Amino acid sequence: MEIGVIGLGLIGGSISKAIKENTAHRVSGRDIDPAATGKALQEKAIDGILESKDLGKPDIIFVCLHPEQTIDFMRGHAADFRKGAIVCDVCGVKRAPVAEAEGLLMDHGVIYLGTHPMAGREFSGYDHSDAAIFRGASFIITPTDRTPEAAVDVIANLAGEMGFGMVVTATPAQHDRNIAFTSQLAHIASNAYVKSPALSSEIGFSAGSFQDLTRVAKLNEDLWTALFMMNSDYLTEELELYIGHLNEYKEAIQKGDAGKLRELLREGRLLKEESLRKERSDSQCLE
Amino acid sequence: MEIGVIGLGLIGGSISKAIKENTAHRVSGRDIDPAATGKALQEKAIDGILESKDLGKPDIIFVCLHPEQTIDFMRGHAADFRKGAIVCDVCGVKRAPVAEAEGLLMDHGVIYLGTHPMAGREFSGYDHSDAAIFRGASFIITPTDRTPEAAVDVIANLAGEMGFGMVVTATPAQHDRNIAFTSQLAHIASNAYVKSPALSSEIGFSAGSFQDLTRVAKLNEDLWTALFMMNSDYLTEELELYIGHLNEYKEAIQKGDAGKLRELLREGRLLKEESLRKERSDSQCLE
Numbered sequence: 164m165e166i167g168v169i170g171l172g173l174i175g176g177s178i179s180k181a182i183k184e185n186t187a188h189r190v191s192g193r194d195i196d197p198a199a200t201g202k203a204l205q206e207k208a209i210d211g212i213l214e215s216k217d218l219g220k221p222d223i224i225f226v227c228l229h230p231e232q233t234i235d236f237m238r239g240h241a242a243d244f245r246k247g248a249i250v251c252d253v254c255g256v257k258r259a260p261v262a263e264a265e266g267l268l269m270d271h272g273v274i275y276l277g278t279h280p281m282a283g284r285e286f287s288g289y290d291h292s293d294a295a296i297f298r299g300a301s302f303i304i305t306p307t308d309r310t311p312e313a314a315v316d317v318i319a320n321l322a323g324e325m326g327f328g329m330v331v332t333a334t335p336a337q338h339d340r341n342i343a344f345t346s347q348l349a350h351i352a353s354n355a356y357v358k359s360p361a362l363s364s365e366i367g368f369s370a371g372s373f374q375d376l377t378r379v380a381k382l383n384e385d386l387w388t389a390l391f392m393m394n395s396d397y398l399t400e401e402l403e404l405y406i407g408h409l410n411e412y413k414e415a416i417q418k419g420d421a422g423k424l425r426e427l428l429r430e431g432r433l434l435k436e437e438s439l440r441k442e443r444s445d446s447q448c449l450e
Numbered sequence: 451m452e453i454g455v456i457g458l459g460l461i462g463g464s465i466s467k468a469i470k471e472n473t474a475h476r477v478s479g480r481d482i483d484p485a486a487t488g489k490a491l492q493e494k495a496i497d498g499i500l501e502s503k504d505l506g507k508p509d510i511i512f513v514c515l516h517p518e519q520t521i522d523f524m525r526g527h528a529a530d531f532r533k534g535a536i537v538c539d540v541c542g543v544k545r546a547p548v549a550e551a552e553g554l555l556m557d558h559g560v561i562y563l564g565t566h567p568m569a570g571r572e573f574s575g576y577d578h579s580d581a582a583i584f585r586g587a588s589f590i591i592t593p594t595d596r597t598p599e600a601a602v603d604v605i606a607n608l609a610g611e612m613g614f615g616m617v618v619t620a621t622p623a624q625h626d627r628n629i630a631f632t633s634q635l636a637h638i639a640s641n642a643y644v645k646s647p648a649l650s651s652e653i654g655f656s657a658g659s660f661q662d663l664t665r666v667a668k669l670n671e672d673l674w675t676a677l678f679m680m681n682s683d684y685l686t687e688e689l690e691l692y693i694g695h696l697n698e699y700k701e702a703i704q705k706g707d708a709g710k711l712r713e714l715l716r717e718g719r720l721l722k723e724e725s726l727r728k729e730r731s732d733s734q735c736l737e
Contacts, residue, residue, distance in 0.1 A: 281657040301654045331654035341655040344648035349659035352639060354718030355695040359688055361631035362725055366732050367588045367618035368628040370568040372636035375662040380722035384715035388708050395703045401646060402700040406693055408642040413689040416682045421675050428671035431641030435667035438649055445653050 166321075167213045167221035168192040169236060171199045173284060174253050175227030176292025179208040181325035184294045188321075191221065199289040208292075218243040223251070223321070225278075230254045230389045237264045237275075246272035249314045253278055255342065257305040257335035259393040265307060274314045277305040277335060279342070280327070285381045299328035305335045343397035348405060350387055351398075353380040453608075454500045454508035455479040456523060458486045460571060461540050462514030463579025466495040468612035471581050475608075478508065486576040495579075505530040510538070510608070512565075517541045517676045524551045524562075533559035536601045540565055542629065544592040544622035546680040552594060561601045564592040564622060566629070567614070572668045586615035592622045630684035635692060637674060638685075640667040 168179045171194040179190050192209035194200050203209045213221070218240055226233050233252045244250055250273055252260045257277045268275040281301040284291055302322035306315050319330045333341070357380045365373065391398055415424040455466045458481040466477050479496035481487050490496045500508070505527055513520050520539045524547075531537055537560055539547045544564045555562040568588040571578055589609035593602050606617045620628070644667045652660065678685055702711040 281655065283657060283659075300657060303654065329654060333655075337651075338655070341648060341651050344646050345652055345656040345660045348643070348646075349663040351696065351699050352643065352663055353659070354715055354722075355692060355699060356635070356639065357718055357721040357725065358695045359631050359635075359691050361628060361688065362721060364624075364628045365632055365725060366728055367590065367616060368568065368620075368625070369632040370570060370587060372570075372640070372666045373632045375665050376636040376639055377722055377725075378662050379659045380718050381726070382715060382719055384712050384719060387715055388712040391703055391711060392706065392708050395706065399700060399704050401648065402696060402703070404646050405642060406696050406700065408645045409638065409689060409693050409696070412638050412642060413686060413693065416678055416689070417686050419679065419682065421679050424678060425671050425675040428641055428669060428674055431644055431667050432669055432671060434644040434649060435641075435664055438644065438652060438664075439668070441653060 164222040165189045165191065165220055167218070167224040168209065168227060169213070169224065170194055170227040170232075171196075171203050171209070171289045171292070172227060173287045173289075173292050173296075174280060174282075175225065176203065176208060176289040177282070177294055177296050178225050178227060178253070178280070178325070179203060180206075180292060181294035181297050182321075183208055183210075185326055186321070186324045191217070194289070196289075202289060215240075215243065219245045219248075221245070221248060223249045223317070226250065226252050229386050230256065230260065230393060234260060234263045237267065241267050241271045241273065244268070244271065244273045247274065249274045249276055249317060251276050251278045251318060253280055255279060255346065255390045256393040257303075257338040261305060261307060261335045265309065269309065274311060276310055276314055276318055277338075278318065278322075279303040279305070279338065280322075281346075285379055287383055287386075294326065298326045301329050301331050302327040303331045303333060303338055305333055305338050307335070339394050340397045343394055343401045347387075347391060347394060347398050348401045350379050350382055351391075351402065352405065353377055354382060356380060451509040452476045452478065452507055454505070454511040455496065455514060456500070456511065457481060457514040457519075458483075458490050458496070458576045458579070459514060460574045460576075460579050460583075461567060461569075462512065463490065463495060463576040464569070464581055464583050465512055465514060465540070465567070465612070466490060467493075467579060468581035468584050469608075470495055470497075472613055473608070473611045478504070481576070483576075489576060502527075502530065506532045506535075508532065508535060510536045510604070513537065513539050516673050517543065517547065517680060520547060521550045524554060528554050528558045528560065531555070531558065531560045534561065536561045536563055536604060538563050538565045538605060540567055542566060542633065542677045543680040544590075544625040548592060548594065548622045552596060556596065561598060563597055563601055563605055564625075565605065565609075566590040566592070566625065567609075568633075572666055574670055574673075581613065585613045588616050588618050589614040590618045590620060590625055592620055592625050594622070626681050627684045630681055630688045634674075634678060634681060634685050635688045637666050637669055638678075638689065639692065640664055641669060643667060 191213035478500035569583040
């Protein structure tokens with residue numbers, strides 16, 4: 164197959180490399196930055212440049228731009244894709260792109276499928292792209308009632324070939340609800356963490372827990388503002404729950420209620436242990 | 451020198467191993483669990499058992515018990531240590547043990563020094579102990595006006611020999627204020643995180659950020675309840691600051707104020723980047 168990749172940043176670059184390293188498909192790519200396309204060609208992450216006039220050639224296209232640009236690109240090029248081609252976005256939220264792109268592309272005889280490769284790094288851009296970030300990771304697909312089953316199969320198989328550890332199917336709303344907790348809340352919890360004045364005295368007093376909690380504080384604020392705003396309902400709910408729980412600990416500590424504090428900590432430990440057990444049994448099922 | 455280690459759990463076991471692997475000092479150890487002492491002897495993490503009647507032999511003693519037990523042990527054995535010996539605790543808070551132990555030991559002609567090896571794992575017990583957890587880590591010493599300088603030098607040199615990356619000196623209060631932010635808040639932020647009902651749908655929707663944020667949710671609630679209660683003033687302040695910051699993000703998202711949200715995220719990113727730069731220049735200074 165011929166596969167097109169629009170945007171050769173961290174995710175688009177890694178998708179191109181994962182396809183080229185693991186499959187026999189041809190990859191054509193494009194980026195507004197000529198340095199990225201130049202390097203991708205040189206490193207054989209892509210076989211050629213995907214010009215606008217050639218958007219009708221690929222069987223599959225991954226649009227790997229920021230959410231608003233992804234929607235703009237699909238709007239601007241709906242008529243340019245091949246009829247019957249599968250066009251995927253890779254945005255970290257799914258209700259908004261599905262709502263914007265699915266009907267539009269379908270009207271042009273193009274199949275749209277929302278996807279979310281669950282991998283990232285605290286760096287962005289082609290230079291940090293690496294097929295290895297997908298190894299063992301989850302590839303989420305969010306088909307709707309209107310998605311042909313064959314298209315889901317094609318993309319799921321491709322994700323397996325690319326090295327993803329599992330392919331998960333969810334509705335766009337299920338995806339957005341889960342991701343508000345597993346990823347979006349984590350980025351806010353981390354970004355808010357570093358705002359204490361005590362940060363200035365951190366050196367020499369921090370170990371693994373501080374590094375873990377604050378790693379993703381280093382985020383791209385343009386990308387994440389768009390993602391958070393497109394998922395504001397679910398994310399607000401998660402933030403309210405989290406703040407409510409933190410207040411319980413604070414009150415127990417403030418009141419000197421060691422029994423209550425111990426119970427709160429025990430509950431959290433047990434939930435984390437159960438979640439680790441499920442992850443382990445789940446990964447055994449995949450083996 | 452002869453060095454005694456009281457309690458061969460994760461920290462005591464790791465201290466014994468770090469001394470035996472990196473120095474020529476003799477180590478005697480004790481634990482209420484005969485399986486731990488048996489294994490430590492067999493693995494040559496200790497040279498012998500430290501019986502109660504021999505507490506007067508070591509030049510240095512590390513008391514590696516939970517905070518309340520540490521204080522109880524020092525109270526119960528203040529008269530048994532060698533005059534002029536250096537007795538160190540390794541508790542994660544420092545005001546309380548210093549206040550309880552320093553005067554008491556001094557009255558018996560014994561030198562007390564509060565220390566905090568900044569390393570840990572989300573597992574406890576001798577079986578998880580490992581000299582490698584200290585490699586490159588920070589060893590904090592909290593001397594007071596009453597601590598002989600020579601004792602600080604002896605312990606600082608020993609920490610260097612054991613493989614610690616840096617030795618940091620702070621007052622007990624400075625230590626407790628900084629640790630409330632760098633370590634205690636991290637454990638609560640992580641333990642509270644897993645309490646969303648969305649945890650049950652986590653599998654397939656989580657990547658590095660979720661794993662990082664929730665790693666230390668798996669904690670020993672008895673140990674951490676004691677540590678939090680002994681630092682409740684500073685910890686309450688940090689929790690209030692954190693909850694206040696999280697509320698700012700929540701309000702911006704709820705109001706749909708993308709400009710404000712972007713600014714909040716940008717502030718957090720810049721603070722984290724500055725902190726990474728400081729860590730890097732600091733580690734270069736040590737090389």
